[in-house]
Amino acid sequence: MSGTARAQLRQLARDPVLFVLLMAIAVSIAVFVIYPLIKVLLASFQVDGAWSFAGYAELAERKLYRNALINSLGVGALVGVIGVAIGFVNAFVLTRLDVPGKTLLHYLTILPIISPPFVSAVSILFLFGFNGLVTRQLLGLQDFSIYGFHGVVLSQVFTFAPIAYLSLRGVLASLSPTLEDAALNIGATRWQAFWKVSFPLALPGIASAFLVVFIESMADFGNPLVLAGAAFPMLAPQAYLEITGSFNLSRGATLAIVLLIPSMTAFAIQRYYLSKRQYITVTGKPTASTSKVVSPAAKWLLYGVALLFALLVTAFYAVILVGAFTKVWGFNYAPTIAHFLYVFDVGFESVKDTLVVALVTTPVSGLLGMLVAFLVVRRNFPGRTALEFGSILSFAVPGTVVGIGYIMAFNAPPLVLTGTLAILVACFVFRYVPVGIQSGIAVLRQIDPAIEEAAQNLGATGLTTFRKITLPLIAPAFFSGLVYAFVRAMTAISAAIFLVSANWNLMTVQILNQVGSGRLGVAAAFSVVVIVIVLVAIVIISSLVNRWSRHTSMVRF
Amino acid sequence: MTDSIRIVGLNKAFASPDGGTVAAVRDINLEIGAGRLVTLLGPSGCGKTTLLRMIAGFEEPTSGDIFFGDKRMNDEPPNRRDTAMVFQSYAVFPHLDVFENVAFGLRLRKLGREEIARRVDKVLEQTGLASYARRSPSQLSGGQQQRVALARCIVMEPRVLLFDEPLSNLDAKLREQMRVEIRELQQRVGITSIYVTHDQVEAMSISDEIVVMNAGVVEQVGTPHAIYARPSSRFVADFIGKANFLTATVADGETVEISGVHLPVAEMPARSPGETVAAVLRPEAIHLSPDAGPFRGTVRRVMFLGNIAEYLVEVDGVGSWIVDSANPAEAPLHRVGEPVFLTPSRHALHLLP
Secondary structure, eight states: OOHHHHHHHHHHHTSHHHHHHHHHHHHHHIIIIIHHHHHHHHHHTEETTEEOSHHHHHHHHOHHHHHHHHHHHHHHHHHHHHHHHHHHHHHHHHHHOOOTTHHHHHHHHHGGGGSOTTHHHHHHHHHHSTTOIIIIIITOOSSOOOTTHHHHHHHHHHHHHHHHHHHHHHHHHTSOTHHHHHHHHTTOOHHHHIIIIIHHHHHHHHHHHHHHHHHHHHHOOHHHHHHTOTTSOOHHHHHHHHHHTSOOHHHHHHHHHHHHHHHHHHHHHHHHTGGGGOOOOOOSSOOOOOOOSSOHHHHHHHHHHHHHHHHHHHHHHHHHHHHHTEEETTTEEEEOSHHHHHHHHTTHHHHHHHHHHHHHHHHHHHHHHHHHHHHHHHOOOTTHHHHHHHHHHTTTSOHHHHHHHHHHHSSSTTOOOTTSHHHHHHHHHHHHHHHHHHHHHHHHHTSOHHHHHHHHHTTOOHHHHIIIIIHHHTHHHHHHHHHHHHHHHHHOOTTHHHHOOSSSOOHHHHHHHHHHTTOHHHHHHHHHHHHHHHHHHHHHHHHHHHHHHHHTTSOOO | OOOOEEEEEEEEEEEOTTSSEEEEEEEEEEEEOTTOEEEEEOSTTSSHHHHHHHHHTSSOOSEEEEEETTEEOTTSOGGGSOEEEEBTTBOOOTTSOHHHHHHHHHHHTTOOHHHHHHHHHHHHHHTTOGGGTTOOGGGSOHHHHHHHHHHHHHTTOOSEEEEESTTTTSOHHHHHHHHHHHHHHHHHHTOEEEEEESOHHHHHHHOSEEEEEETTEEEEEEOHHHHHHSOSSHHHHHHSSOOEEEEEEEOSSSEEEETTEEEEBSOOOSOOTTOEEEEEEOGGGEEEESSOOSEEEEEEEEEEOSSEEEEEEEETTTEEEEEEEESTTSSOOOOTTOEEEEEEOTTOBEEOO
């Protein structure tokens, strides 16, 4: 150990509580993030207990697996392109143009983020399935099938375009329209000003948004499982089927590693290459934000695109809501509350379990995220970069890989957790903490370290400083960390489906089961319940965070 | 309870981006008497802030020791050193109101509600903040925030007060006013204080003693008067005020000779006649006259500054001197190109060792 490392540790050890917390965090990241991945990696090189590359060789040979890889990559790329295009148009309209109804449009655009990621798949079945409202009832098509490539792409674009929108909104907001004005001023046409100035400046952000959508699409499990169909294999559902259908753990592990590689590559490019190339041209002085770079015709065209997407969102959710109250979609459209009665009778256990898991996960994940952000930004210790990397790594690891890793890692001693609440909570905490960490780090870098030094100088320990100064100051990041953790705990499926048990079952898994057995009405009712709980929770969390950050202006120790 | 501070052989090296180390502070030895206000003065990058942050405990020395009284402080974390620091950026807690900012440290000590209220109110009174107690920092001006930062320190009755360029974000008028207030407050509470600044006027006006630093080492320690009148190096002479640097030849035990003119000096370093020495002559210690004086020259530049006029005079056979004339509004100014005679004040010439 070098002299600096020893000095850093010595300095850290002066604050024993913080030191112990840091050690605990480091150990749990090793156990719950790194160890399962290593397990998967090792298992992928083992066939019937012996070391071998046979698993990978077989993958290359068999058409099913080759196609699964090609399909997943193709869908990911296409969804990335379409999703970013929609996201960019919506972000441009909502940050730069002077059009009516921007707030409503914003909330409609991000609505898909807070619902289970495959709710759109259920909507698509309602609209375009064998008994779909559009395909069967309106158009009278007999042999149209929504299953396959187009179905998955449609569903994923709907699910992931909002993510591209959010990230591009930030990109566009940090580019000053003054630059466009300057281009126009020296004689550029509007078209030139956009393509020569605004677009190149936004390009790193666009590429970054593309990779994020690509990662999400590769990792997506629910939509492909519902909509891909047997003729169109994809990696994530295939890995799941190998394990639950054929009980072939090692094949599942091999597929998981194949799934992991493109995701990790995209993540590495996004994080270590693109993120350093983004431009921020907005300076302290406020500038008029309405762009002159689009002509009125183009403006209304772009607005039309944004409206169309919002309309699609509204339609999809309306269909879910109506479907939840409809007897048998496609045959009998009489209203009923039978599906909800089923949810609160047969499915009540899973509603309760999901809530418990989410309620335990949320505060742990929120606090952990802020604490890690604090340690990473404000403290020097050996292995700091490794800790940051380890803690956000899970963002890039597809849930399927995590799920397989967890059943391999925690099914046998030394740590047996399968079938417990703990395994679900650990999985969700470490999977969804990166978003909190990242926003915590971003906010914390804006805050003068002297403010925390002042607290220490006045006698506060590291932990008191964190509780009384840092946490209230990064309340917005804390809030988004909490909301994200809750929403994801309520809506996650890809890893959770490996970890649920008779004791601890989740609503999302129930939704998939209902879809699988053709009871779309019950699936819709479950979805409605999830969405309502999430909305209520966001309101409660926001009022709690508000009240608590106001309360701290009367500190008690 | 206030303490003297002793710094022994202190070094601080930072890792540099190319993998090596950069010495920020080199072998510093200092003794600061209890109750005194000492300024660390130097250009940016001279190590003064690093030294202050080591005293506060925010930076760990690479080697050497820091004592408060007889107690070695190296291994004490910042929150147990009982120092109170006024930061350059004020570092007022933005989410707490003025009262809670000042009460913060007292609450950490778990004092009773009445005692906290009594002490905070008293300090707010002292710093002229009594009517702002329930304001949030965002509603305060820069000067008021500065006062909050100061009040938050004073209320702790710390063993040592530390100031890290506290006035550099204020405008000129306010800076002068706050400087006087800080000095008066420090004298009243009598707490040992270390004050970092790069502004020599600020250092002169506020300090019992000034420590001039350059490139990580201490150049000179002394009272403001001693440092101005008897700088120990060219760097100190140049950094504190303005100076004309001359080359003189030692004539005997009491005088030196410059361009044929013999001048008396107050202190003669150990040199033998005939040796050359570097000498400092302050601009205000030179008298200009149209008709008589030992040196003759030509005015090359005139600046009227209100309280003084600053001339640049090309002195025959010597070089260019800066000359400050006091009260310039009384008589007509010398014009550019005009011949003038120059007379240094008696004993104004200071020889560098």
